[in-house]
Amino acid sequence: MHPEVARKQPSLFARLARRISFVLGIGAALLVTAAWYYAETAANKAYDRLLVGAALQMAESLSVEDGILTARLPTSAFELLGLADRDRIFYRVIDTHGQTLTGYDDLKTPTPLERAQDVLNVEEGFYKEEPVRIAHATRVLADPAVSGRAYVIVAQTNEARLALTRELTLRATILVFVMSLLAFAGAMLAIRYALQPVERLGTEVRSRDPHDLTPVSVDVPRELDPFVGSINHFMGRLNERVDLLQRFIADAAHQIRTPLTALTAQIDLLGAGRLDKAGRQHFDRVKERTSELSRLTNQLLSHAMVIHRADSVQLEPVSLVDVARRAYRAAIPITVDPDIVISFEAPDERPIILGDAVSLREAIVNVIDNALRHGTDQRLEVRVRASAMQGFVEVEDDGPGIPPESWARATQRFATSKSHEGSSGLGFAIAQEVAKAHGGTLSFNARGRKGFTVVLTVPLYKGEVK
Structure with missing residues (x-):
């Protein structure tokens, strides 16, 4: 392979680095996605507890005075919801007749209150085209003047939840990024160490004398044994070809130069004294061509010898x-x-x-x-x-x-x-x-x-x- 083409080919280390970085990238993306999901779940659980607690406190504040259901909403309930300082609070108190006692008349739960049983169940909904989390609480009244079920509905916007989710996800992302970098660096060190036998093999082959065609003897992992075996097999075949080339040059030098020398001598002995003018012209041309053939043959053999010695002689x-x-x-x-x-x-x-x-x-x-x-x-x-x-x-x-x-x-x-x-x-x-x-x-x-x-x-x- 031409050296310029070989340099364009990516190394094994570069290929492994790209593949490992691709795998680590996919893993990091999955971990960040999972971190977002768990952060969102944790934020919802934390703020849902505050929402449910406020709804229960409001329900407990309902009382019957002079035969009239009254609602004295406790300040502590709003202070509890005020821990999410970015959010807005909406509430509605419904009496036993289904009428709004106080709060927002148009605030409703996604699930009808008659079928909602679990007070801890917080639902997602929309109020005034804004996403909110909605909790409700039920107060059963058994007073002779007022009896039945009264309901409290409390809704809260999601800004604090999203902020907490983003913060937790960002921290998890930084941790995943740092761990990915450490994993990548560790993998690169491990790959570099694992590829050292390949480098030793390459150094051993490059540092050999051109005429040294003995088998390569390097301690390599079992996976590289076929490669070393192929190199040794090729060097054995090359050694055989070099021996054949040396014998060919020696035989050619002897078998070609000897008859050419004899032919030149025979032509010299033949002489041109008894030839006519035309014959002497032909004789001189034959002698000239024989001399050129002898010289060119010697040069060809010298050229072959020079090429061979350039690669094989120290x-x-x-x-x-x-x-x-x-x-x-x-x-x-x-x-x-x-x-x-x-x-x-x-x-x-x-x-x-x-x-x-x-x-x-x-x-x-x-x-x-x-x-x-x-x-x-x-x-x-x-x-x-x-x-x-x-x-x-x-x-x-x-x-x-x-x-x-x-x-x-x-x-x-x-x-x-x-x-x-x-x-x-x-x-x-x-x-x-x-x-x-x-x-x-x-x-x-x-x-x-x-x-x-x-x-x-x-x-x-x-x-x-x-």
Whole structure:
């Protein structure tokens, strides 16, 4: 998976955090709803007791004087209802004939008084289009002048009840919110701790050397055993493929280079002295094509070797001068034109780099070979120098060079490196890949008074050399 795509994917920790927060949110909503219900019930019970107590006190205050039913409503009843200072009180006293003795004539109970039996039963109703709680009390009179049932109806608005309900619910909500936060924080710590084996497994795999394909051995929970087993199975298969690739490169190098060398030798032995003009032209073309085939085959094998070593060989401190000198000796053929002046320059102190000597040598060999074949006219210089942080291998020739507009294309595979003929190869592509594998670059300097220069730059090694 591409790194940018992988970063867009949410982590397992983030997914668990979202799901737990969703569950805690639903739980908190249910708890707040339950808190509202219980707060409303508690507020109603508290204020209903006051309402019933006031109704009973009013009923007890009824008396018969001189044969007339009178109501001396006690002040304590109104003081009791006055504890709910936000609410308004409505009352009605009904005599034994059903007539209003005092109070509001239009105040009624939802349930007819004749059928209401429980004095503690408080009902919800409306009075003057305003919601109220209504309680009633019955007084049985047995006086010779007045006998029968008298009723007291008391109603109270709901503002104090709602205020108490909101206060209790708010306190419960704060408590639920704090507990939810603590639960979420605890769950995140538990998840983080539970995911530590996954992080250890990832660290173990990332920290391994590229060429270390031995099975992963990490203590993980039982749930991760299939995952570790899959990694080990894949690494085993990859190890087999790497071994096959190494054998293929070795076999290809032997099986292809040997017949090509023999073919080149046979062509050289054949000669062109007994051929006519047309035959010599064909002979020269066959010889040229055989040489190009041999060179391209060697480059392909070198390219495969460089790619393989970049992923499988551990870098170690090496002398850049020694590597460049060996590449110089390998790249300059014995049959080079004696008219070409070839030189090698290196500093007295040997700059040390962290690299793969074989891959670096192949890269420098390809750059020198490219200069000999396509650039050098009368002079070729190979130089090694160093700055405070970097080492440089410069290959300079006095040929026509590469136009600046073609520099980016020159490092591509099978791109032409000549400014006049249509030759293509892998020389600069190999050098570019080796430079990248070592944290360096391959660059070109425009042809100046001296010539065209190819520069291989790699960072210097600052550690101790054993």
